[in-house]
Amino acid sequence: ISISVFPPSNVCIGRYILNMQITSCGHTYQRCLGDFYVLFNPWCADDPVYMDNQAHREEYVLNEHGILYEGVHKHITSRPWHFGQFEDGILDICLKILDMGASYHHGSDRDHCWRNDPVHVSMVVNHMISSHTTNSIMKIPENNDYLKGTKPFSWNGSVPILQQWYSGRCRPVRYGYCGSLASVMCTVMRCLGIPSRVVTSFCFPCSIENPLGINEIFDSSGKNLCGKDKLWRYHCWNESWMARRDINQCCGDWQCLDPTPLETGRGSACSGPTWVRSIREGELDLDYDGHHMFSRVNSNYVGWLSQNNAKRTKFFCDTWPCGQRLITKSVGSEQFEDITGAYKYELGSVKNKEAYFRAYRRIHPGYCNASNCHIERELSSLKNPFLSDSGINMRLKMANCPMYGEDVQLHWLLENLRNENKTLKFNLCAQIITYSGCPMDQFWKDSVNITLGPREVKKIPLCISYNQYGPYLCDHNIMKVVAVSDPECGEVLMVSRDIVVNRPPVIVKLLSQPRLKVPCTAEISFCNPLQEDMKNCVMTLEGCGLFKEPMTIDLGTLASNQQARTIVEFTPYRLGSHRLLANLGCHKF
Known part of the structure; x- marks a missing residue:
């Protein structure tokens, strides 16, 4: 006997x-x-997560x-990541996550009635990834201290x-x-059948006091001081595809879900689901949590000299620099796709301004009846009038793409826009910055007097040696170089550049043709x-x-320029295209 079961599209997910x-001769049996x-x-x-494109x-x-x-x-x-949603036992773990998070929003989960709604399922998963509960999946280290666990x-x-x-x-964990966090959530959502992807935004503000503004503070040497606001160099979150019946959506679209608890004026909280299109429109x-996501891709940046x-x-002061680029992995490709246009209209366009004004009225209740002109005047008042009238144009340009062990080479370009001489004293410094915008050690500083003739352009080479930055560089591999004019000169000018130092590569070479269940x-x-020993070297290999x-x-300790080679054997246990990942960790990274 063959039995087929056809669950309706609104059935609750689960086991x-x-x-x-069987009833026979007055007796009933169950099997x-x-x-x-x-x-x-x-x-x-008919499913709320229906996606009509096979690719x-x-x-x-x-x-x-x-x-x-x-x-x-x-x-x-x-860097590559293994989601592994089809690995043995992962589905049961994902359902366990729903069980553990059942009390979130629902109080009791006796009838599991909410499990046919991807909106509520996504909210539970989002809450469970890294909330402050005792059963959340992952913990974020406090103050970058992770000695009691695995390096993030x-x-x-x-x-x-x-x-x-x-x-x-x-x-x-x-x-x-x-x-x-975003990748683990992507695994859980894909495992449950909800299309999902990881999105990265660059220049991501985290402001407690002003939802549409981010402040960074520097001292006269150019050192970035630790303030209440943080400008994350990048931030990752999750997008999931579903039709939102709660907001009368009849077709599926991308919804933004951020499992990382971020500080707000009301404490820390995860965000979403938020319809991506509502962020772009300022609705x-x-x-x-639409106001949180809107502010994090549309805030203005203000720098202060203390x-x-x-x-x-x-x-x-720079209006709308945050969320400069939002990207995700392209469909069927190893390249990234720029999806900034899904979150906001082209900077300065009419639609961009209309969306911003619409959002401004909702974020600032005092402006709920204000005209667009009134709000625009308010935004213009943020700018210091003399900032654009300094007559000096500056930028820092990379001369190389540094890797661990190499010196950092930059070109400092200065242009005098006036028909008169300009003489200024600049203080220069470099310090480590975490990906979440926390300033750390200042390891290099200098000062220089610059004289520019009328309309003159100068290119000044800067070099930061590995011996200077190497002892301070941490897992984040990011440093910030700043040149700021001495306040005694009367004008305060600054140029900065965030620099990423690449890790040395690990080379993987297959020595035999992979075959199912064959070593x-x-x-x-x-x-x-x-030019020094690398201690406590450990190679980690994995692959779904x-x-x-x-x-x-x-691997123990590797001396300078020493090459380590090792042969590993593995037995593929599933058909398909797979990826072997090799990652090296040591006392340096």
Whole structure:
């Protein structure tokens, strides 16, 4: 006997048990035929997560391999990530996440009635990823201190994180960062049948006091001081595809979900789901947390010079620099796709201004009846009149793309826009900046007097040696170089550049043709490019369909320019295209 089960499109997702009841001669017997799982179905036109493009379904539901984009907006770096939504046991872990988060929004989960709604499911998953509860999946380190756990940037995939959470009695895994949180959420959502992807935004503001403004404070040497506001160099979140019946959407569209708890004026909280189109249109009262997401891609930036910790001078104001670039992995490609246009209209366009004015009225209740001209005058008043009238144009341009062990080479370009001589004294400095905008050690500073003739252009080379920055560079690999004019000159001018230092590559070479359930060998090699020993070197290998669990190889200490080679054997256990990841960690990174 063949039995087929056709669940309706509005059935609750989860694990079901199929029983058969037989009545014969007045006796009733029950027999368990087995269990099965019901998930959201993006192939079904009646399902709220329906996606009509097959290539998109293959990318956003079936693809186990992703790419995380990091760095800064002028130097975007990437690294692969294993989602692993089809690995053994992951579906049961995902359903356990729904069980543990059932009380969120619902109080009781006895009837599981909310599990047919992707909106509520996404809110529960979003809350469970990294909330401040005792059962959240991952914990973010406080003050960049992760000695009691795993380095946030050492994870290569979601599977070990979810397995560790499940086997550890559902206690938070230590530690993660925005990229790993968004990627774990992407794994859970794809596993449940909801199309999802990871998005990266560069220049991401986190302001507690002013939702549409971000302030950075510098001293007279150019050092970035720690203030209440933080300008994240990049931030990752999740987008999921669904039709929002709660806001009368009849067709699916991308919804923004941010599982990273970010500080707001009312404490820290996760965001979403927020309809991406409502962010672009400034319709902030239409959706969950729309004002948070709008401000984080549309805030204006103000730089302040602090003199003797007392007087502060505004020396730079740039309207709408935040969210300069929003990208995600392209469909069927290893390249990224720029999706900035989905979040905001072209800067300065009529539609861009209309959306901003619309959002401004909702964020600032005192302006709810204000005209567009009134709001525009208010925004213009933020700018210091003399800032654009200094007569000096400056920028810092990279002369090389530095890697660990190499010197950082820059060109400082100055142009006098006036028909008169200009003489200024500049203070220069460099310091480490975390990806979340926390200023750390200042490791280099200098001062120089510059004289520019009428309309003269100068190019001044700057060099920061590895010996200067190497001892301070941390996992984030980001430093900030600043040149600021001495306040005694009367004019306050500044130019800055965020610089990413690339990690040395690990080379993977297959020595035999991979075949299902047949041992395969690969050569992994790495060369220490530093002029010093690399201590505590550990190579981690993993890959969905290739390794059941991550393989670690202790390489010990590698001397300067020493090359390490190791042969590994693995047995592919699933058909398909798979990716072998090799990651090296040491006392330096």
